[in-house]
Amino acid sequence: MADSTPRARGGEKTRQVIVETALRLFKERGYEATTMRVIAAEAGVSVGNAYYYFSSKEQLIQAYYDQAQSEHEAACAGLLATERAFGVRLRGVLRAWVEVSEPYHEFAVKFFKHASEPDNPLSPFSGESTPAREAAIGVYRAVVEGSRGHKIDEELRAELPELLWLSWLGVVLFWVHDGSAGCERTYRLIDVMVPLIDRLVGLSHLPGLRGVTKDFLMAVRELRA
Numbered sequence: 001m002a003d004s005t006p007r008a009r010g011g012e013k014t015r016q017v018i019v020e021t022a023l024r025l026f027k028e029r030g031y032e033a034t035t036m037r038v039i040a041a042e043a044g045v046s047v048g049n050a051y052y053y054f055s056s057k058e059q060l061i062q063a064y065y066d067q068a069q070s071e072h073e074a075a076c077a078g079l080l081a082t083e084r085a086f087g088v089r090l091r092g093v094l095r096a097w098v099e100v101s102e103p104y105h106e107f108a109v110k111f112f113k114h115a116s117e118p119d120n121p122l123s124p125f126s127g128e129s130t131p132a133r134e135a136a137i138g139v140y141r142a143v144v145e146g147s148r149g150h151k152i153d154e155e156l157r158a159e160l161p162e163l164l165w166l167s168w169l170g171v172v173l174f175w176v177h178d179g180s181a182g183c184e185r186t187y188r189l190i191d192v193m194v195p196l197i198d199r200l201v202g203l204s205h206l207p208g209l210r211g212v213t214k215d216f217l218m219a220v221r222e223l224r225a
Contacts (some may be wrong), residue, residue: 065132086147087198
């Protein structure tokens, strides 16, 4: 049972203030130039208190991942509860992510070079990012499991949530570099990409394409290993 005492609520409020302050400073000063000492001073807490909640700047970014993921799940909930067409569900989930991420666009541009480093704990593939990664894949699992109308190859169905998550990473990379007004080019990318994925998924069970599907999945598993 969660602790609902005033002290616990106060601790959660302090934690959130530190996260919000850190994200603002990362946007204003850059990730490397922002120290925990500066974050603590701007948040109005002691350095020791800041380290009590977050042992490093990397943990603050993980908190951002968690916060952004929660916002995305909330933005998708209505669509996933009512819409059953696979393509519509996928398009809505991808577009919802762009919408909720818009306030962080400038920050993401400055931050992405750290997240793109293979050995950096901020990488989406790192062990530290596992909770956020699994939660994100869970959204695409919901897209697949709640869809109707397609007879999807069973082997592909099992792998599809992670494959859709990987395609989302491609959207993220495009979005980071998208300088168009309101990220219009990213929305256009989604609108072009989703019908192609929808068609390929819908054709995956046909006898003529089942062998291609199996070869593709075999290649995916080999590369993953």
